[in-house]
Amino acid sequence: MLRIDNITYSVEGRPLMEEASATIPTGHKVGVVGRNGTGKSTLFRLIRGELALETGSITLPSQARIGGVAQEVPSSDTSLIDTVLAADTERAALMTEANTATDGTRIAEIQTRLVDIDAWSAEARAASILKGLGFDDQDQLRPCSDFSGGWRMRVALAAVLFAQPDLLLLDEPTNYLDLEGALWLESYIARYPHTVLIVSHDRGLLNRAVGAILHLEDRKLTLYQGTYD
Numbered sequence: 724m725l726r727i728d729n730i731t732y733s734v735e736g737r738p739l740m741e742e743a744s745a746t747i748p749t750g751h752k753v754g755v756v757g758r759n760g761t762g763k764s765t766l767f768r769l770i771r772g773e774l775a776l777e778t779g780s781i782t783l784p785s786q787a788r789i790g791g792v793a794q795e796v797p798s799s800d801t802s803l804i805d806t807v808l809a810a811d812t813e814r815a816a817l818m819t820e821a822n823t824a825t826d827g828t829r830i831a832e833i834q835t836r837l838v839d840i841d842a843w844s845a846e847a848r849a850a851s852i853l854k855g856l857g858f859d860d861q862d863q864l865r866p867c868s869d870f871s872g873g874w875r876m877r878v879a880l881a882a883v884l885f886a887q888p889d890l891l892l893l894d895e896p897t898n899y900l901d902l903e904g905a906l907w908l909e910s911y912i913a914r915y916p917h918t919v920l921i922v923s924h925d926r927g928l929l930n931r932a933v934g935a936i937l938h939l940e941d942r943k944l945t946l947y948q949g950t951y952d
Contacts, residue, residue: 724748725770725890725918727944730779732762732769738942739765742779745937745944747920749784752912754929754951755922757939763922766939767791767892770920783890790888792896795875798868803858803878806867807849810882814845845885852881855907856900873899884911893921897928908932926951 725747732740739762747753755763768774770781771789783789796806809815817833824830837843853863856877867875876899883891893912897905905925909932912919920937923929929936929951936947 724784725920726780726782727770728780728782730769730781731777732765732774733777734762734765740939740944741942743939743942743944744779745946747918747935747937747946749918750916751935752915752919752933753921753935753937753946754933755920755937755939756929756951761939763939764894767894767920767922770890770892787889788886789890789892790883790886791892791894792876792879792883794879795872796867796878796882798875800866800868802864802866803853803870803881804846804849804863806878807853807882807885808845810886811845812886849881849885852884852911853878855911856881856904877904880908884915887915887917889917891915891917891919893919893923895923896921897923897925 727743727745727747729742729744730740731738731742755766757763765774769776771791799806801809814837817837821830821833821837824833850860850863854860857874858877858881867878870878880896896908900908905928909928912921912932919933921928921933931950933950935949936951938945938947
């Protein structure tokens with residue numbers, strides 16, 4: 724689980740959180756809400772360890788992977804599908820090693836692990852995610868440089884969804900999606916096998932994709948069970 728324990732953090736002397744606490748059970752889908760400027764995006768940066776707490780602690784299970792969309796994918800000659808596939812760094816490393824390994828024991832270990840992580844269905848899974856976010860089969864083979872920043876944000880979202888981190892942090896993910904893409908994302912999040920925290924002003928998303936609401940108000944965190952409404 725994600726445990727936020729009595730954290731305090733200030734920006735230029737203005738406290739955003741004071742002895743705030745919350746516990747998010749593993750696998751929960753949680754909407755993070757609060758007025759503009761209360762510190763929702765800052766909370767995400769604290770969870771990722773990008774900022775240092777003044778007091779308190781934020782803990783996750785050991786080896787837990789945190790993922791989110793910080794910026795659009797770079798403009799490059801790499802195709803969309805290959806960009807998304809590369810986001811699963813363990814699979815990419817194992818596939819590379821499989822082509823060069825000579826030790827029989829190590830080859831067996833690599834093949835077993837590739838089966839464990841369902842590596843052989845990876846291209847189909849990546850293509851399905853890209854399609855859900857608006858990229859048809861031909862688009863997926865085109866280089867990232869063919870697409871504008873907004874569309875490359877969608878590729879970045881596809882990449883993190885494909886990588887399936889244990890804790891997925893999404894900050895206003897529907898801002899760069901059309902209605903069809905937003906509805907697809909709602910459905911995907913509802914089925915996502917791990918923990919998700921979403922900062923969003925989209926009440927539809929908060930009513931259909933999450934099962935709890937984390938409210939940041941008066942420098943405190945309160946976890947409510949149920950949808951936004």
